[in-house]
Amino acid sequence: MKRFFAILILSLAMTALCATTIYDIQYTTNAGPDGTYPSPMEGQDVTVTGIVTGANYDQDNKFFMSDPEGGAWHGIYVYDYTVGPVLGDEVEVTGTVTEYYGLTELGYCTVNILSSGNPVPAPSVVSTLNLVVPAQAEPYEGCLVEVQNVEVTEAQDEFGQWYVDDGSGECQVDDEFFYLDSVTPPIIITVGMTWDIIRGCLDYSYDEYGINPRTPEDLIEVADAPNNTISSVSEFTGCYPNPFNPETTAYFNLAQDCNLELSVYNIKGEKVRTLVSEELTAGEHHILWNGKDDQNKSVSSGIYFMFAESNSIDFTSIKKVILIK
Structure with a gap:
């Protein structure tokens, strides 16, 4: 009996060690024929677990998830609208690794929620230029990212996209989680507006990487007034x-x-x-x-x-x- 349990424990340990991670799916140094760094596991069926970092993407229950440690290569987009997990849920996803016009995603999925209320991995702080050049941006595709001290260089267009720059080069911000004019008060983007922090999940669409703030709280505007402006109210x-x-x-x-x-x-x-x-x-x-x-x-x-x-x-x-x- 002791030998049986020893073998069982060893088998479980080996299974854990061999489990596929999001990092396994995402990490690559091969730019591929179109420069979008396709997954080395493209077309394979996988089962991964992770923490939900962005919920209700496309306002249709799709979501982003991350290995618990977060960071580069540890995030991925999940194309599934049947379950609708929330931020901090630990989920197990079984699906097919797919390249959708350059965006690595898990499709044809089954999703199980394992637990809720887990810490969400911290965003990776990057420069705006890091999200423009594919060789620099690809590690953060599907990840929760943050840019700091940025200025709006292009106002929001009819597709909900706008651009910011921290001085290194402008990157795109998009509205796939919520529409800026749907909140109270509505958020109006104007050229020259400054933000201390913008954070969100990074997608890839129409040949551009874009930060997608998850809620208005991901848009932190503290630096919009001149330094040391004295308010009439503390x-x-x-x-x-x-x-x-x-x-x-x-x-x-x-x-x-x-x-x-x-x-x-x-x-x-x-x-x-x-x-x-x-x-x-x-x-x-x-x-x-x-x-x-x-x-x-x-x-x-x-x-x-x-x-x-x-x-x-x-x-x-x-x-x-x-x-x-």
Whole structure:
């Protein structure tokens, strides 16, 4: 009997080691005849598991998934509209590796949801140029990506596409998850508009890679006003990125000089870190939290609350942040 269990455990271990990953499907150095870097497993039937990083693509339940570690070559698009998983679901997908006009996808699928509420892999921070040149962009096809400090160079066209540039070269942003004019208030894209962060899932269509923000929260506009503009109302704008790993920044605009305390609390209501407790001048302030407590020890993943308070101007505000590891 012991020998039977030993063989069974060894067999299960070997199965796990030999399981196909998204990385196995995506990674290639062969540009192929049309320069779109087709999967080395094109045409094969595979079974993979991963975490949903983008749900309801094309507003029709299709989705993107990633190996749990995230990063280059670890994401893929799933062409299936029958199940409709949500962000953070762990799914098992059995399907055929297909190249759809240069986009590697899993088609003819069966999808099983294994668990829900899992940490979503952090986006890969890239330059806009990284998403233009195929040799640089292909590793991020199907992945969750993020560009920072970009300016709109072309307004949204009739197909929902617009372009941004961080100074390295412009890349496309698209609206396959939601229409910008369908939210309240509607998002109007104009040339010269600036964004601190744009994140989304990267697809490939009509010979271009495009970032597809999943919700309005993936479009983070903090840098649209001149530096140190003084607001008439004190405001805790938010924390970005969020979710984050390993650090996030709290953004404030103070209407007047004040003594401000900004602290971090865990979900139990215990204070884990005091980030600032001092007199601050009126204007914009960016305060970094590196995911560590007052003893300089890294805190565990989970939900935390940034609590800002100033008795001198009767100001309090709380923002929720999520640390993922």
